[in-house]
Amino acid sequence: MLGKRTYLLVAVLAIAVVVVALTFLVFKPLTGPATTKRVVTYAYRDAITGVDPSVEDDTGIMILHLVYETLLRYDPKTGGYSYVLAKSVEKVNDTVWRIVLRDDARFHDGSPVTAYDVNFSIWRTKLVYEELGRGLGYIWECVNSTKVLDDKTIEIVTSYPCDIRPTLAAAYGAFIYSKNVLKLSGISDIVSEELITWFNKGNELGSGPYKIVKYEPENEVVLEKFSDWWGWKEINNPNAPDTIIIKIVEDPGEQERLLRSGGIDIASSVPRSSIKVLKDSGFGVVVADTFHNFILMFNTRRCPTNITDVRKAIAYAIPWDSIVEQSLMGYGKKGSGLIPYGFPGYSSKWALKQDLDKARQLLSKANAPCELRLEMVITQGYEEEEAFAKLLKAELQKIGVDLEIKALPWEQMKSLGQSVWEKPEEAPHLIINDWWPTYLIPYDYFSLLECLEPEKGVINYWNWAGYCNKEFDEVLSKAYEKSLESLEESLPLYEEVQKIVFDDMPAVNLWDMQHIYVYNQQRIRFRDGAFNSLYTYTVFFQYVEVLK
CATH class of the missing domain: 3.10.105.10 (Dipeptide-binding Protein; Domain 3)
Structure with a gap:
């Protein structure tokens, strides 16, 4: 015969089963297995001076090359260039260059990267420099005119014989972004200070592997993976960071302390006198030319x-x-x-x-x-x-x-x-x-x-x-x-x-x-391509693996 204590125990167990089941249903994703986001925290020494892709000329470089893309990229191994948003760059004659875009590139709002966006980006950068004296738009100085041939093809006509490739791969002023920034910002004047301010609040519409989700340039910048980036299938790095937290830590000694305590995964500026000791303690060290x-x-x-x-x-x-x-x-x-x-x-x-x-x-x-x-x-x-x-x-x-x-x-x-x-x-x-x-x-x-x-x-x-x-x-x-x-x-x-x-x-x-990067090698691995001598202070995080 079942006593009261037995009925009470059964009731408690039944309630517990229901609670566990409900908890599982509430917190379990409806599709696919549960996943843990790969987060990497990186300490950088200086405040970010801006993230307008047409205007920034200083420390914002480390953000810009993750959020936006250029048509070409300098290849330090060959001294030449590799393709990024462009799939071909052809010299038609001494003053005409034809650029064909890759078919699979998309901006962070899902819209395709088109020749019209390239045209828009070139002329805003050039005009902001010429009319406001802002940015490094002088790199487009030899450009006389541009002609969009179709959605994926644009011709650049130069005023005199000019090799346009160094400009297409420049560290600054060569970023391509969507013309839809005008609609998104509600600002129609492409050379206005208002549009510069809009960008420098952390707004963006690039095509890079990461998106800005938090922008406090003197304290912290947070980037999140853009899952529709065309490059993921090419580099095949399933362990790339889902979230990048960039902390501004000016004191090298504090960077070292945070690295040792696990507060950061990668330090850009520990005291040089500490590098050997950190290496002997098991931390990884990358020396980048x-x-x-x-x-x-x-x-x-x-x-x-x-x-x-x-x-x-x-x-x-x-x-x-x-x-x-x-x-x-x-x-x-x-x-x-x-x-x-x-x-x-x-x-x-x-x-x-x-x-x-x-x-x-x-x-x-x-x-x-x-x-x-x-x-x-x-x-x-x-x-x-x-x-x-x-x-x-x-x-x-x-x-x-x-x-x-x-x-x-x-x-x-x-x-x-x-x-x-x-x-x-x-x-x-x-x-x-x-x-x-x-x-x-x-x-x-x-x-x-x-x-x-x-x-x-x-x-x-x-x-x-x-x-x-x-x-x-x-x-x-x-x-x-x-x-x-x-x-x-x-x-x-x-x-x-x-x-x-x-x-x-x-x-x-x-x-x-x-540049010396000291990192927790139990959590981080750098692939070839993570650093490039032309793009100073940029860590191309799409080539970083988060191990656990």
């Missing part, structure tokens, strides 16, 4: 660095054979001319050697009419700049030059560098400008010293040296025009440009960077 260099610029409009021999004396005081080891812990290459190693036009002939006797002779010859007391500004949190500055200070003391070092946040440092034009006495004598290219044209590096026409109010605000030399500008202009037609034929002209820089010494390349 880049075209990113650090250029020491001299204030040519303030005494004593307005004297050529003083600038050369400082350059010869630098301990060139040890700065990479001491400032970068060996992760980089000594600079030789303004063009970095591996980039078209690079030559080892411009490399300097330390010569303190020569430095003293140059200072004596200069006979500067002011004190040999210099101010140097470096970027706060950049340990390589801090290490170099301390090294330089010690060497300059040996030749009777005092150096005061100030570390400032990037935006404040940038403002001081630009002040060389209006207030040269307030701008530092020495400042380091780290630089990476827009596209595979040597002009990009020498453009830092282009004077333009300051007397007419046309100022190059990246020229923190305040350097003006008409001969330099003229030869650089010829080299630039020639390089658009034929990169190979332009290289002798760039040699002439480099010689002028060497003789005048308004700036000197300290080193070419290697």
Whole structure:
């Protein structure tokens, strides 16, 4: 005979079964097995400066190449180009290029990528630069007109013989996005500041493997996988991240702490002194070659660095054979001319050697009419700049030059560098400008010293040296025009440009960077293709595997 306790137990069990069943039905997906999203958290050092695909020219590069796509991509293995949104790029004649788009590319709203969208993207980028002076639309300078032949075919007509391929694969200003952004934003003027603001709120309509779902540029950016991206079936990476969390962590020490505690999976900027210890502890380390260099610029409009021999004396005081080891812990290459190693036009002939006797002779010859007391500004949190500055200070003391070092946040440092034009006495004598290219044209590096026409109010605000030399500008202009037609034929002209820089010494390349990524190799694996020397700081996460 069943007692009350037995009936009570049966009732409780029945209720439990119902609860479990309901829970299973509520939380179990209606189709397919339960899946866990693959999430990767990546720490980056600097705030994101913008994500307008036609305007951004700085740190937004690391987001843009995941959300948007270009027609071609530079291939560091061959030095040529691979196809992305384009499936063919044909030179019809000296001034006409025909581009045929791949058939399977779609934007994040599901609409197909068409030649009309390519046409729209090219002209907005070009016009925003020409009318507002925003972005890097000069890369489309040789374009005279475009003609859409059908949904998948567009012809670009240039004003003169011009190889359009470096532009199609550029790091900035070459992104393709949907013309439907006008409908989505409710803004009809393609060159308006309002549309730039709309993009820089995190709105987008690209075709890349990831979509922006959260955009707080000073704190965190979150990207989610675009399942309809055409490339998934080609690269066959089922373990690619479903969600990418990019955390802005300025302090390298904090990046290391987060990596060790599991708060992040990949760190872009741990202290270099910690890399070996982290590797010995089981973390993975990737050393990526880049075209990113650090250029020491001299204030040519303030005494004593307005004297050529003083600038050369400082350059010869630098301990060139040890700065990479001491400032970068060996992760980089000594600079030789303004063009970095591996980039078209690079030559080892411009490399300097330390010569303190020569430095003293140059200072004596200069006979500067002011004190040999210099101010140097470096970027706060950049340990390589801090290490170099301390090294330089010690060497300059040996030749009777005092150096005061100030570390400032990037935006404040940038403002001081630009002040060389209006207030040269307030701008530092020495400042380091780290630089990476827009596209595979040597002009990009020498453009830092282009004077333009300051007397007419046309100022190059990246020229923190305040350097003006008409001969330099003229030869650089010829080299630039020639390089658009034929990169190979332009290289002798760039040699002439480099010689002028060497003789005048308004700036000197300290080193070419290697970027170090330290990661939890129990969770992450990098495939070939995750890094590309032209697209600085970009991790192509479609080539990253999340293991668990």
